[in-house]
Amino acid sequence: MSEKTAKIKVFxxxxxxxxxxxxxxxxxxxxxxxxxxxxxxxxxxxxLAVRWNCKAGKCGSCxxxxxxxxxxxxxxxxxxxxxxxxxxVEPMKTFPVIKDLVCDVSWNFEIxxxxxxxKPKAPLADGTWRFSQEDADRVQEFRKCIECFLCxxxxxxxxxxxxxxxxxxxxxxxxxxxxxxxxxxxxxxSLIKEAFHIGLCNITKCCTEVCxxxxxxxxxxxxxxxxxxxxxxxxxxxxxxxxLFAKNDVTK
Amino acid sequence: MNxxxxxxxxxxxxxxxxxxxxxxxxxxxxxxxxxxxKSLLGKAxxxxxxxxxxxxxxxxxxxxxxxVHFRDTMRGGKxxxxxxxxxxxxxxxxxxxxxxxxxxxxxxxxxxxxxLQRNFGGHQFPRLAHVGDRTGLExxxxxxxxxxxxxxIEVFMECTITHFLKEGNKICGAFGYRRVTxxxxxxxxxxxxxxxxxxxxSFRINSNSWEYTGDGQALAYKAGADLMDMEFVQFHxxxxxxxxxxxxxxxxxxxxxxxxxxxxxxxxxxxxxxVPPMFKGEFAETEEEAKRWLAGDKSARRPPExxxxxxxxxxxxxxxxxxxxxxxxxxxxxxxxxxxxETIRKKLPSMYHQFKELANVDITKEPMEIGPTCHYIxxxxxxxxxxxxxxxxxxxxxxxxxxxxxxxxxxxxNSLSDLLxxxxxxxxxxxxxxxxxxxxxxxxxxxxxxxxxLLKPFxxxxxxxxxxxxxxxxxxxxxxxxxVREEKELQKAIDSLAQLKSKVKNVKAAGxxxxxxxxQTCLDLENMLIVSExxxxxxxxxxxxxxxxxxxxxxxxxxxxxxxxxxxxxxGEEMRVEKEPLPKMPAALEILIKEGTT
Numbered sequence: 001m002s003e004k005t006a007k008i009k010v011f012x013x014x015x016x017x018x019x020x021x022x023x024x025x026x027x028x029x030x031x032x033x034x035x036x037x038x039x040x041x042x043x044x045x046x047x048l049a050v051r052w053n054c055k056a057g058k059c060g061s062c063x064x065x066x067x068x069x070x071x072x073x074x075x076x077x078x079x080x081x082x083x084x085x086x087x088x089v090e091p092m093k094t095f096p097v098i099k100d101l102v103c104d105v106s107w108n109f110e111i112x113x114x115x116x117x118x119k120p121k122a123p124l125a126d127g128t129w130r131f132s133q134e135d136a137d138r139v140q141e142f143r144k145c146i147e148c149f150l151c152x153x154x155x156x157x158x159x160x161x162x163x164x165x166x167x168x169x170x171x172x173x174x175x176x177x178x179x180x181x182x183x184x185x186x187x188x189x190s191l192i193k194e195a196f197h198i199g200l201c202n203i204t205k206c207c208t209e210v211c212x213x214x215x216x217x218x219x220x221x222x223x224x225x226x227x228x229x230x231x232x233x234x235x236x237x238x239x240x241x242x243x244l245f246a247k248n249d250v251t252k
Numbered sequence: 253m254n255x256x257x258x259x260x261x262x263x264x265x266x267x268x269x270x271x272x273x274x275x276x277x278x279x280x281x282x283x284x285x286x287x288x289x290k291s292l293l294g295k296a297x298x299x300x301x302x303x304x305x306x307x308x309x310x311x312x313x314x315x316x317x318x319x320v321h322f323r324d325t326m327r328g329g330k331x332x333x334x335x336x337x338x339x340x341x342x343x344x345x346x347x348x349x350x351x352x353x354x355x356x357x358x359x360x361x362x363x364x365x366x367x368l369q370r371n372f373g374g375h376q377f378p379r380l381a382h383v384g385d386r387t388g389l390e391x392x393x394x395x396x397x398x399x400x401x402x403x404x405i406e407v408f409m410e411c412t413i414t415h416f417l418k419e420g421n422k423i424c425g426a427f428g429y430r431r432v433t434x435x436x437x438x439x440x441x442x443x444x445x446x447x448x449x450x451x452x453x454s455f456r457i458n459s460n461s462w463e464y465t466g467d468g469q470a471l472a473y474k475a476g477a478d479l480m481d482m483e484f485v486q487f488h489x490x491x492x493x494x495x496x497x498x499x500x501x502x503x504x505x506x507x508x509x510x511x512x513x514x515x516x517x518x519x520x521x522x523x524x525x526x527v528p529p530m531f532k533g534e535f536a537e538t539e540e541e542a543k544r545w546l547a548g549d550k551s552a553r554r555p556p557e558x559x560x561x562x563x564x565x566x567x568x569x570x571x572x573x574x575x576x577x578x579x580x581x582x583x584x585x586x587x588x589x590x591x592x593x594e595t596i597r598k599k600l601p602s603m604y605h606q607f608k609e610l611a612n613v614d615i616t617k618e619p620m621e622i623g624p625t626c627h628y629i630x631x632x633x634x635x636x637x638x639x640x641x642x643x644x645x646x647x648x649x650x651x652x653x654x655x656x657x658x659x660x661x662x663x664x665x666n667s668l669s670d671l672l673x674x675x676x677x678x679x680x681x682x683x684x685x686x687x688x689x690x691x692x693x694x695x696x697x698x699x700x701x702x703x704x705x706l707l708k709p710f711x712x713x714x715x716x717x718x719x720x721x722x723x724x725x726x727x728x729x730x731x732x733x734x735x736v737r738e739e740k741e742l743q744k745a746i747d748s749l750a751q752l753k754s755k756v757k758n759v760k761a762a763g764x765x766x767x768x769x770x771x772q773t774c775l776d777l778e779n780m781l782i783v784s785e786x787x788x789x790x791x792x793x794x795x796x797x798x799x800x801x802x803x804x805x806x807x808x809x810x811x812x813x814x815x816x817x818x819x820x821x822x823x824g825e826e827m828r829v830e831k832e833p834l835p836k837m838p839a840a841l842e843i844l845i846k847e848g849t850t
Contacts, residue, residue, distance in 0.1 A: 061292065
């Protein structure tokens with residue numbers, strides 16, 4: 001029986017460096033890149049490090065770069081890739097490599113802690129709230145985020161070592177989900193400008209392109225936040241009205 | 253030996269819904285909490301829950317209340333549930349869901365702007381609060397973002413706990429390692445809450461992640477705690493069967509909740525033929541009636557596709573065995589003929605993508621091919637209904653790792669509510685216990701033995717490949733302890749487990765301790781063996797069919813076996829199976845079940 005195979009070139013190494021090793025893997029129907037990595041791990045080298053959990057595109061653990069493109073390994077079918085040459089699988093480039101395909105993404109968890117938590121307006125007498133599905137729709141798009149950090153990985157600002165200054169698309173999406181939440185009354189606009197530096201984003205939309213959840217990161221989250229920042233801090237007419245009515249700004 | 257030491261009042265192991273909710277509660281009570289998880293925060297199995305969280309809010313159908321939810325849960329569990337847990341769960345889940353909203357969760361809405369609820373198998377009324385088909389993600393993210401702002405919670409990501417330490421009969425610490433560095437960790441503590449989830453990786457065809465290796469059940473068992481109801485494993489009726497790569501991946505029950513129907517290769521809607529006596533008269537008897545129900549006619553009864561999971565899984569199995577299966581050995585699940593494209597994409601977006609991207613199937617146009625997949629274990633650590641306390645002082649458990657709430661079969665949606673209700677209660681229980689036992693001191697003498705055991709796979713010269721052993725175990729469990737069981741098959745499993753045990757003693761790890769999945773698999777295997785043996789031994793003893801446990805040599809439920817749970821206990825090196833009588837249900841609740849609530 002002649003078994004169809006594919007060649008996979010996998011990065012093996014750590015922060016200090018490494019090499020690309022080539023493996024042959026047998027192909028089967030519907031196979032995804034993560035299957036190939038698991039095959040290598042189970043048969044050729046038990047020490048090959050990779051993160052994964054759900055294997056169905058729902059947990060965002062297995063992000064990496066496949067033939068140079070940021071993808072989830074569990075959602076990338078082998079039959080969508082050219083098999084006449086080796087498939088390259090590498091870790092995300094923006095974060096330090098721990099080992100093989102596993103990166104140190106801990107920085108993201110630190111940023112998340114800095115975002116002021118959800119603060120709801122007062123509930124109705126029965127202790128619950130009412131809002132429409134239309135209001136829910138707007139933030140539910142942002143709440144689809146599975147935290148794979150592929151958007152952080154392709155962000156030019158973060159790649160150019162501005163991690164200390166810029167929250168990155170993932171957390172601008174999270175900020176948008178809070179700022180546009182139908183019940184939230186916290187005001188994070190000055191933080192979005194001063195601490196998370198939304199101004200550094202120059203809208204190249206690379207983040208939107210790689211999002212496996214198809215969240216319209218730039219158009220629906222970042223640009224509206226930028227507009228809010230502009231009208232609060234730079235627009236003289238808006239500024240006048242805000243002073244007059246001091247609306248929705250609980251920091252005042 | 254080098255190790256890092258940490259000290260907390262309460263250690264929570266597992267950071268899915270139950271672990272996060274427990275950690276939040278214990279911290280709120282003033283306890284310092286160490287939250288230890290096997291993966292990154294937010295990646296636990298809760299993220300995979302799709303359909304919704306069951307709570308009798310009565311937002312869609314006013315006839316719903318906790319009594320109906322209690323009755324549905326008990327009957328779904330074939331009356332083997334701990335009645336008190338089922339009562340607490342039904343009474344408290346509405347408050348737990350509303351609390352999530354207060355913490356920022358955004359559920360789908362009714363026209364009046366309340367939390368929307370959908371139909372699900374075994375629930376008499378639309379009861380599942382949901383967010384399309386990604387409810388678990390919404391819940392884990394809400395809890396995660398709430399937890400990281402609690403001052404008293406320290407999170408330990410990608411750490412594995414391998415040993416518990418005891419002082420006399422009381423828990424006093426835990427030992428394990430950090431994956432990223434391979435360094436050893438020692439946690440001094442007063443109380444441990446296990447929230448490690450299930451055992452699905454004991455089977456080849458499953459819907460679970462790599463984490464689901466029975467760690468909590470095995471750790472508790474080794475520490476002397478009782479396991480209970482381990483024979484009750486849930487095979488979810490609708491897993492993907494094709495392509496091979498995704499065989500077993502979950503297809504949410506929400507598809508049927510939204511009106512999806514099941515058909516065999518002859519095009520027959522076969523579930524009408526499989527309504528068990530207990531539910532006769534409660535389900536639609538014709539396609540016409542089912543159609544009216546879907547259109548919103550409240551006088552019409554629910555379609556039989558919404559029977560409980562145990563019933564539907566067995567029906568699918570029977571259809572396939574009778575030669576009426578689909579090309580890849582399942583049956584057809586069809587939503588395309590029942591709902592318009594827009595509704596399907598709005599209510600089942602991740603199913604749409606999953607099938608489109610992984611199977612080239614457009615579920616708005618064609619039926620899905622599905623079949624049973626190992627999904628959940630009803631059994632687990634035996635706990636006190638009020639506090640989640642296990643039978644070892646200082647040990648608590650909540651969520652899938654605990655037993656009792658679901659009896660012989662779990663209703664869809666009752667898991668997410670279980671995590672919230674009993675996660676909170678275990679957090680309360682453990683914080684209280686830690687306060688009352690503040691003088692417990694951990695003894696470090698035991699640590700050298702722990703470290704030696706942990707490093708053993710590196711010292712094997714010609715050892716076994718752990719991945720091969722795991723594959724053998726999974727195939728063996730699929731073959732002999734799967735959805736349909738019988739004595740001679742179970743005996744084969746017991747014999748195979750003995751052989752696998754000696755192989756597991758010899759598994760070998762290559763390389764060093766830094767992020768080494770081979771080493772991790774060696775450690776997981778020991779736990780997988782313990783839970784596999786517990787499932788098999790309990791299945792052998794229960795000589796009847798009930799809920800998730802089906803014996804072809806004892807196809808009927810027996811009144812005698814309805815009287816007790818099977819408990820598994822460690823006696824030296826031997827695993828003992830013992831009978832424990834079911835706690836007596838108060839008369840008022842018994843009447844609820846017999847007579848219904850209307």
